[in-house]
Amino acid sequence: MFYLILESTRSALTSIFAHGLRSFLTTLGIVIGVASVIAVVSLTQGMSAFIDESFSSLGSNSLTIESYTPFSEAIRGARARLTPDDLELIERRGEGIASITPILPASRMTQIRYGAQSTFSQIMGTTYAYRDVAQAYVQSGRFIATSDNQTRRRVAVIGETIRDDLGLPSNPVNEYFEISGEWFKVIGLLETKGDFVGFDQDDIALIPYATMRSLIGNRYQPDIQIQLSLSDEANVEDVKRQLTALLRNAHDLGPGDGNDFTIRTPEQLLDTFDTIIGTVTLVVGGIVSISLLVGGIGIMNIMLVSVTERTREIGICKAIGAKRHHILAQFLIEAVLLSLLGGLIGLALGFGLGAAISSAIESFPPASIPFWAITLALGFSGFVGILFGILPAAKAANLDPIDALRYE
Amino acid sequence: MALIRLTGINRHYQMGSQLVRALDGIDVEIERNEYVAFVGSSGSGKSTFLNILGCLDRPTSGQYFLNGSHVEAMDHNELAEIRNREIGFIFQSFNLLPRANALGNVMQPLVYRRTGYRQRREMATEALRRVGLGDRMGHLPNELSGGQRQRVAIARALVTRPSIVLADEPTGNLDSHTSTEIMQLFDELHGEGQTLILVTHERDIARHCQRVIELQDGRIFRDRSMNAAEMH
Ligand SMILES: Nc1ncnc2c1ncn2[C@@H]1O[C@H](COP(=O)(O)OP(=O)(O)O)[C@@H](O)[C@H]1O
Ligand SMILES: [Mg+2]
Numbered sequence: 001m002f003y004l005i006l007e008s009t010r011s012a013l014t015s016i017f018a019h020g021l022r023s024f025l026t027t028l029g030i031v032i033g034v035a036s037v038i039a040v041v042s043l044t045q046g047m048s049a050f051i052d053e054s055f056s057s058l059g060s061n062s063l064t065i066e067s068y069t070p071f072s073e074a075i076r077g078a079r080a081r082l083t084p085d086d087l088e089l090i091e092r093r094g095e096g097i098a099s100i101t102p103i104l105p106a107s108r109m110t111q112i113r114y115g116a117q118s119t120f121s122q123i124m125g126t127t128y129a130y131r132d133v134a135q136a137y138v139q140s141g142r143f144i145a146t147s148d149n150q151t152r153r154r155v156a157v158i159g160e161t162i163r164d165d166l167g168l169p170s171n172p173v174n175e176y177f178e179i180s181g182e183w184f185k186v187i188g189l190l191e192t193k194g195d196f197v198g199f200d201q202d203d204i205a206l207i208p209y210a211t212m213r214s215l216i217g218n219r220y221q222p223d224i225q226i227q228l229s230l231s232d233e234a235n236v237e238d239v240k241r242q243l244t245a246l247l248r249n250a251h252d253l254g255p256g257d258g259n260d261f262t263i264r265t266p267e268q269l270l271d272t273f274d275t276i277i278g279t280v281t282l283v284v285g286g287i288v289s290i291s292l293l294v295g296g297i298g299i300m301n302i303m304l305v306s307v308t309e310r311t312r313e314i315g316i317c318k319a320i321g322a323k324r325h326h327i328l329a330q331f332l333i334e335a336v337l338l339s340l341l342g343g344l345i346g347l348a349l350g351f352g353l354g355a356a357i358s359s360a361i362e363s364f365p366p367a368s369i370p371f372w373a374i375t376l377a378l379g380f381s382g383f384v385g386i387l388f389g390i391l392p393a394a395k396a397a398n399l400d401p402i403d404a405l406r407y408e
Numbered sequence: 409m410a411l412i413r414l415t416g417i418n419r420h421y422q423m424g425s426q427l428v429r430a431l432d433g434i435d436v437e438i439e440r441n442e443y444v445a446f447v448g449s450s451g452s453g454k455s456t457f458l459n460i461l462g463c464l465d466r467p468t469s470g471q472y473f474l475n476g477s478h479v480e481a482m483d484h485n486e487l488a489e490i491r492n493r494e495i496g497f498i499f500q501s502f503n504l505l506p507r508a509n510a511l512g513n514v515m516q517p518l519v520y521r522r523t524g525y526r527q528r529r530e531m532a533t534e535a536l537r538r539v540g541l542g543d544r545m546g547h548l549p550n551e552l553s554g555g556q557r558q559r560v561a562i563a564r565a566l567v568t569r570p571s572i573v574l575a576d577e578p579t580g581n582l583d584s585h586t587s588t589e590i591m592q593l594f595d596e597l598h599g600e601g602q603t604l605i606l607v608t609h610e611r612d613i614a615r616h617c618q619r620v621i622e623l624q625d626g627r628i629f630r631d632r633s634m635n636a637a638e639m640h
Contacts, residue, residue: 007519018507316503319464320564321492321520323485401491402465405503 004329012334015306016341023338026302029295030342030384031349033288034377038350039357040284042367044277046358050365051273062133063239065090065226065247068262080260083221089250090226095242096234101129103225104212112205114166114177121162123179123205125212133229136206141173141188148187148208155211157188159202179205182215236265292380295342296388303335303392314396315404328397335389336382343381347374409476410437411571411603412461417470419456419626430456431467432626438605440571443598445614446607448623454607455576457623461605462497462574463487475571492520496565498575502557504549504564510536511545514563521568535563539593555586562593566602573597575606579613591616 016023067082087102094100104125112119130136131143138157148155156179163172172186184207193201207215213222230239240263247261307314314327354367419431430453438444446454459465460472463479472479474494482490491497504513514532523531536545539559549557558578565573575594579587595616598604606617614620615634622630 003522014507312503313505316505317516317520318488319462319491319497319503320517321488321568323488323520326520402459405464405499 004326005333008326008329008333009337011330012337015334016338022302023341026299027295027338027342027345029291029298030339030381031295031346033291033295034343034346034381035350035353036284036291037288038347038369038373038377039353040281041373042351042354042369043358044281045370045373046354046365046367048274048277049368051270061236062227062229062266063236063243064264065228065243066262066264067223068260070258079223081221081223082226082261084224085221086247086250087224087226089246090228090243093246094228094239096231096239098229098231098234099129099132100226100228101127101133102209103130103227104209104216104222105225106212106216110180112162112166112177112179114168114175117166119162119165121165121203121205123207123212125207125209125215127209130206130227133227137191138188139191140171141186143188144206144208149210152210152214153208154182154184155187155208156184157190157206158186159190159204160192161200161203162205163189179207180215236267240265292384296339296384299335299339299385300388300391303331303389304395306334307331307392307396310396311399311404311407314399315401315407318399318401319405324397327399328393331393331396332386332389335393336385339381339385339389340378343378346381347377350377410473411440411442411475412436412438413471413473414461415471417457417460417467417472419453419460419465420468429626431460434470434626434628436621436628436631438572438603441598441601441603442605443594443603443616443618444605445617445620446605446623447609447611447614447620448629450609452623453626454609454623456626458574458576458605458607461572462495463490464497488520492517492568494571496568496570496573498558498561498565498573498578500577500580502549502554502561502581504557504560506549509546509548510541510552510560510563513549513560514567517564517568531567532563535567536560538566539563553586554582555589558582558586558590559593562590566597572603572605575604577607577609579608579610587613 065082065086067080069078069080073080084102087100090097091100102125106123106125109120110123112121112123126144127149128144128146136157137143141157143157144155147153156177158168158172162168163170166177168175168177168186172189175186176183177186178184190202190204190206195201216222230236243263244259248257248259251260253260314322317327351367351369354369358365358367414434414436417431417434418429421428421430432453434457446457448454456465460467463474463482467480470480474490477490479487479490505516508516511529511532514535515528518528518531533542533545536542536559539562541556541559541563544552544556544560547556549560552560558581562573562578578594579590582590591613594604594606604617606613608614617634619631619633621628
């Protein structure tokens, strides 16, 4: 068996390189197919490694609850709301919760002024618990404290982007700035988190939740977000189920009604990205399968031509003692080698392409090919070689020696 | 027991409504180390007969014993094995592998019997020396003259040490001088004990052989041994 493969490989290589250009053109379909697969895989792999990394900065093991108004309700003017009562309910009855905090975002981007500088930013009212839930730690100064909320202090913790935009000193603690006409004292500067898929996580200002409520006019029940982190032993799904039941009951929802709130986990967002990347990979995979199919047919076509061209040679080999399996192996191995060679060229080309694209587009993560993609690409091109080589090889092997020798 | 024994060999071709009897009841025995020529006019069935002897073709009916085994009952693979071990075939048009050099061509039959590269090379070199081409081993067929190509083909036939060497019009594509050289080589091989069977339509060539069998319309018309005076 080994002897057969060795000898067949020897003669297959001779014949592949005897028709160098033709061999290359024959395998071009495979080259293009594998190159595009590898280019896309190397880009998406780099991308998802990057996204995974970004997610760990988002605070794992946390849940966000938000009001949710279905579109059909919204056009009738109804608005679902999540209220401080809900927060209180969850604080009292929720299970598996380590810390919990309300978040009251300003309804629109708000102007912040410091001296002559001003910027628009997202301002959120929250409590000391936000620090643990969202893993938002200060690099200087302090975070919002319980007393800040009790006395509705006008203090703010800001992100690096705001500090920079306003031209605040590198330690902005104890500086004062203006938020929609009210003076606030900066008490802390957050650690930088960087971009997350296009969103600047450092463009943020946090003020006490109670202060925010009084700022927006102290409506009795504002629509808030609730963010909570789970205790170590808690199971995300269990907590979600229990909170859902709790809130549905509090909101008087009947069995047929949909939820008027959503509970999100960072994993969900991650799943969404993974799904998008998976879909892209799948679509490209589909296109590539077609191109490999076409490549395979190209190989089959040329192999059939080659069998016809070499009919007399096959006759000679049979006359001097070649058995069917000798001829079969020779042509099959030639097809597989041709295809594998295409796969290898495609691999190099695809990786080059991926690397070129990722370095050409700024902020794009570096390309990386996982080992499985290499194995898959080569395995698949080998498989294409076998699949489309078998017919020509069988045709060659089944030639009658005397007919083959007589062939002109 | 004879090396080759054929009884009642027929080879018929159905051409439309017409039945062509290329061979029509051939009975013949050939002993070890015989030097036999089959002669006859074109279309008399010489090539058809030699192809059956060489196990390239099968008779429509009849029996063929080679070295004691029943050839007509064998399957494809067994026939390939016989062609490889027992038979060395030489063609009018040389039939060398065009992309292999002289050495590669002569080594090729040994590939099918799993001989290692080193030994293959040794045996092929020896065979090429035997036919006087020790200095042309790296040449491709199209870099060799007709006579040299036929010598490569002879070396390829000999390298497996076959029981019989078959040659179909081996000098048909060669000039008379080269033909004589090739025939001298055959004479020498016969002298060394090789069994040789060749097909020719030239009297001069047949004269080298000890026994001349004449075919006519697929039948044996005459089978006679030459005495020393008739030879050469
Ligand atoms: N494959 C074939 N199909 C039909 N007829 C054939 C075939 N091969 C040979 N013949 C016929 O058999 C007869 C003998 O042919 P052949 O053995 O080639 O003659 P020779 O070699 O003596 O010139 C011829 O009449 C030829 O036409
Ligand atoms: Mg003939």
